[in-house]
Amino acid sequence: MTPEHEPAKLLEIEDLHVDFLTDRGWTNVVAGVSFDVGPGEIVGLVGESGSGKSVTSLSVLRLLPPAYTRTPGGHVRYRGRDLIGMPQRELRDIRGNEISMIFQEPMTSLNPAYTIGDQIAEGYRRHKGGSRRAAFARAAEMLDLVGIPDAGHRVRDYPHEFSGGMRQRAMIAMALVCEPRLLIADEPATALDVTVQAQIVALLARLRDETGCGILFITHDLGLVAELADRVVVMYAGEVVETAPALDLYDAPKHPYTAGLLSAMPHLGVRGEELPTIPGRTPEPWRMPEGCRFSPRCGHANETCTAAPPEFRIVGEGRGCRCCRTEQLRLVGSP
Structure with missing residues (x-):
């Protein structure tokens, strides 16, 4: 449309x-x-x-x-x-x-076994395609957009390494990755x-x-x-x-x-x-x-x-x- x-x-x-x-x-x-x-x-x-x-x-x-x-x-x-x-x-x-959704509690919505970058990149590859490297670059770009410092490195961190506010920002990044x-x-x-x-x-x-x-x-x-x-x-x-x-x-x-x-x-x-x-x-x-x-x-x-x-x-x-x-x-x- x-x-x-x-x-x-x-x-x-x-x-x-x-x-x-x-x-x-x-x-x-x-x-x-x-x-x-x-x-x-x-x-x-x-x-x-x-x-x-x-x-x-x-x-x-x-x-x-x-x-x-x-x-x-x-x-x-x-x-x-x-x-x-x-x-x-x-x-x-x-x-x-x-349509994307940000859920109430990011710690229960994020998978502790996968990095923040993996979880953001998964949705992007599902809907937009592309290589894993390109999806990871997109994940870092989104973390930077929502105000995560040093996003290029933090993209490889796990949810427990983020504070509550940063996890919520990561959830917003995940919701917005496909625009x-x-x-x-x-x-x-x-x-x-x-x-x-x-x-x-x-x-x-x-x-x-x-x-x-x-x-x-x-x-x-x-x-x-x-x-x-x-x-x-x-x-x-x-x-x-x-x-x-x-x-x-x-x-x-x-x-x-x-x-x-x-x-x-x-x-x-x-x-x-x-x-x-x-x-x-x-x-x-x-x-x-x-x-x-x-x-x-x-x-x-x-x-x-x-x-x-x-x-x-x-x-x-x-x-x-x-x-x-x-x-x-x-x-x-x-x-």
Whole structure:
């Protein structure tokens, strides 16, 4: 597909449903998720642990174990092609080549028995061909791109010889070696100190600017999203509850859950005050409440909220919300 015929959206997830096989039988964990990512755009996917963020991202490349998961409904389209029904042979040509993924924990994603260079070069040779020497040179080039000092020598090191931040950079190099059009970054800064987090965020923004790739940035850290994302998708209990341009979301959230997440962010200069929290916990997938799934934890809930599940509605330009009281509430944002 030529650049002039490039679709307006790289990734389109439409009404996606994912079930897990549990002791209770098939249990729904992702319910009707819809959003998209455009070329050169960074979309932040946020929510608490257990909200369905990682399951959604793994479903894009069908990386969930097929024996214990199923997709009873929905579509995942990449440049107009539906990945859900695509044969595995075609999908393998897309994975790591046109769509790449950075996983949460690099130490468990990298093979300790092979050098960093071998692991980066493997994907490059699989999709682009060429000699082992050329692939190794490409691996060193990518390590240099992501800021690894002395990349020509470090390419022969093993994962245990890299620090946590350097391993994460190596994972980014591995994901970018084939110059993908779409990058899925699943909690890429988890368990890293704030200095390394800032470096990873700056690196992703620079790579977007230099390569024009689209990025789906998955995190529970709204502070990182504020620095990086163009648009934000908020998930709760397997559903999308709000979507908005990043600045609009922080200025004026429409859903009480989003407002709760923003109020729980610590702010510089605020001392001696108890940090707000959202009461309760995310419900188990097999024990979802009646009506709005957030209603048991919501301070604004009334009898309307528990009567029936709210629909996801457009509430402004580029904005959507799953709340039956959106027009009545005036929620506080974050500086």
